[in-house]
Amino acid sequence: MSAIRISGLMLLLAAIATAVSVMTRLSSSLEPFPDSPIQLPIILDTGQYVIAGAARVLSGLALLAAAIFLRLTLNDRQPVAAGISAALLVLSGAVTAISGACMLALAAELPEAAASRVYLYPEAAWGYQVWIDPVNQARWIAGKVGFTLAGLGLIALGPVQWRIGGLLKISAVADVIIEVAMLFIWVDAATVMHRVSGIAFLVWLIVSGVWLAAGLLKTPKGVTQHGNP
Secondary structure, eight states, rough: OOHHHHHHHOOOOOOOHHHHHHHHHHHHEEETTTTTOOOOOOSSSSSHHHHHHHHHHHHHOOOOOOOHHHHHHHTTTOOHHHHHHHHHHHHHHHHHHHHHHHHHHHHSSSSSOSTTHHHHHHSSSOOTTHHHHHHHHHHHHHHHHHHHOOOHHHHHHHHHHHHHHHHHHHHHHHHHHHHHHHGGOOOOOOOHHHHHOOOOOOHHHHHHHHHHHHHBBOOTTBBTTTSSO
């Protein structure tokens, strides 16, 4: 199997794992109330939260692998831009996987919110460990950094898509616009944009994954990965 097909399959795996992680996280936990003494996730379903964390680890590793195989494929087009893009996507995948590992660590320590008092006073529900808060902060920061690096990686991929030409010239412009929106993840007030950019990134993973796995990327000589014009 060619490197380009493997990269496409890895992007599709990253898309599936990302979707599973988001859905299970939203249904398994809540953000703490502002007046809570410690700002830790309120876990409603430990099993689903574990799935969310494991899926985030998998999505990060899949994105990392996809970036490596993309680098091998695009090296003959714009080596500098392709290299920068691949490096950013590799870092994004690694940091995202770390965020997922932090979720797994929290799931092993935090109890389910079985009583209403846990919502306002979560530290009273278990023997609070001093390492929990730093791990939670690492989860939060790593998630945002991973998303930001993915956006920067796709922006760097724009020139490569433009050079390949065809429909990719149109998608290159659209991708850059979408991924610039991803950088607003650090702006708390831009909640709607967070959702839009998150969905847009998921769509990019799916469309790009299908396109690459189908072997539709043309070589510099105008030949597809199938070997046909």
